[in-house]
Amino acid sequence: MNCYCGSLKSYNNCCEIAHKNLAEVETAEQLMRSRYSAFVLADGDYLMxxxxxxxxxxxxKKEIVKWSKSVRWLKLEVLETFKGTQNDTEGTVTFNAYFYENGKVEIIHEKSAFVKQNNHWTYLGLSK
Ligand SMILES: [Zn+2]
Structure with missing residues (x-):
């Protein structure tokens, strides 16, 4: 099975690496993907x-976990990345996340900002 994030790799060769050890995440896009997968898995600890x-x-945290379990995650589309490579300390990722809630497909369209903290990538919030 392909990873929840929609990459062509299996979960254990993709987002599971991040979920086991955040320090292994090399790029902002990988972090973004691993956070999407964490929503699919309702992994509140990883999201925090x-x-x-x-x-x-x-x-x-509790509400996020409850909500992420209550919807059906459909897919992730990464549209654009800016910086966020191994050598950067900040970057942005623009994506669409599709999920099914209350009988219809909803889309989160977001340009997210990522920064390194304690030598690993973290999600900062919406990019300005
Ligand atoms: Zn993945």
Missing amino acids: QSHHSSTRPIKE
Whole structure:
């Protein structure tokens, strides 16, 4: 089976590497993909861990997990990346995340900002 993030790799050769050890994530796009997969798996701990500490929604963790379990995740499309390579400390990823909720397909379209914190990539929030 291909990874939840829609890459052509298997989960254990893709997002599972990130889910086991965040420090293994090399690019902002990989982090973004691993966070999508974490939504599919309702892995609240990983979603918190991979979130920048300054914007981490700790109190909402339960609701995020509950919500991510309540919808059916359909697919991820990565549209554009800017910086975010191994040699960068910041970058953006623009994506569409599709899910099925209350009888219809919903799309999250977002340009996300990622920065390195403690030598690993983290999700900062919406890019300006
Ligand atoms: Zn993946």
